Amino acid sequence: MALKAARGAGVPLGHAEDFARAxxxxxxxxxLLLSNALSGPFDVAVTESPLIFSGPTIMVAPMAIDAIAxxxxxxxxxxxxxxxxxxxxxxxxxQAYGLCVNFSxxxxxxSSDLKVIDMPAEAINVPDTIWQQWNDLAGNTYxxxxxxxxxxxxxxxxxxxx
Numbered sequence: 001m002a003l004k005a006a007r008g009a010g011v012p013l014g015h016a017e018d019f020a021r022a023x024x025x026x027x028x029x030x031x032l033l034l035s036n037a038l039s040g041p042f043d044v045a046v047t048e049s050p051l052i053f054s055g056p057t058i059m060v061a062p063m064a065i066d067a068i069a070x071x072x073x074x075x076x077x078x079x080x081x082x083x084x085x086x087x088x089x090x091x092x093x094x095q096a097y098g099l100c101v102n103f104s105x106x107x108x109x110x111s112s113d114l115k116v117i118d119m120p121a122e123a124i125n126v127p128d129t130i131w132q133q134w135n136d137l138a139g140n141t142y143x144x145x146x147x148x149x150x151x152x153x154x155x156x157x158x159x160x161x162x
Contacts, residue, residue, distance in 0.1 A: 001126075005134030008141045009038040011058055018062040018089070021096070025088035028124040033082045035130060038137055054078035061089040064108040068101050069093075074109040 002023045006016035023034070037058055044055035044063065051072055053060040056079070064075040086103050093099045101108055126134075143154040 001131070001134045001138060004138035004141055006038055006058065006137070008137035008139060009042075010040055011038065011042055015042075015059055015062055018092070019058050022061070022085070022088040022092045025091040026084060026124075028126075030082075030084035030088075031124070031127055031130055033084050035133060037082075037085060038133070050074070050076060052076040052078060057081045057085050057089075061086055065089060065093045065097075065099065065101060068108060068110050069097060069099055074107050076107050077103070078106070 003016050003020035006019045007013065011019065019037070026034075037056070040056075042056055042059050044053060044059045046053055046063075051067060051074075053063050053075060054077075060077050060079075061081070064077060067075045081103075083103070090101050090103070093101060099110070101110055143149050145155075149155070
């Protein structure tokens with residue numbers, strides 16, 4: 001649902017996929033922080049020398065991780081970034097790429113040590129408010145159920161032969 005919600009909010013596909021994977025690393029108590037994560041705009045400003053990314057966390061966290069993976073020593077992030085969401089992205093980076101990064105004083109840098117977050121052993125409950133917000137955003141990706149959309153190829157068609 002996180003992936004569909006991010007796409008419905010207008011987040012580019014790769015960033016939406018990273019968001020959906022990072023959300024898996026958030027504790028249930030941190031889920032309410034996501035209420036603003038999918039509110040645009042999703043514009044990013046980049047300054048070089050030193051490398052600075054300015055924009056929403058859903059956009060700049062994956063960019064910072066990619067920059068560190070590509071050899072940058074550090075990347076500064078401007079703006080308000082919830083620590084729990086950044087840590088979720090960083091834990092995903094460690095699991096997926098073996099890359100240890102941390103965030104301190106607005107700077108993302110490679111690290112040999114990563115703060116450990118206790119992960120729940122079972123599925124977590126997404127708060128109803130967040131689930132409804134994601135469901136509404138995911139609805140933006142659905143094709144309208146009209147005769148015109150069916151004639152354009154949406155749905156199973158008049159005969160379902162598969």
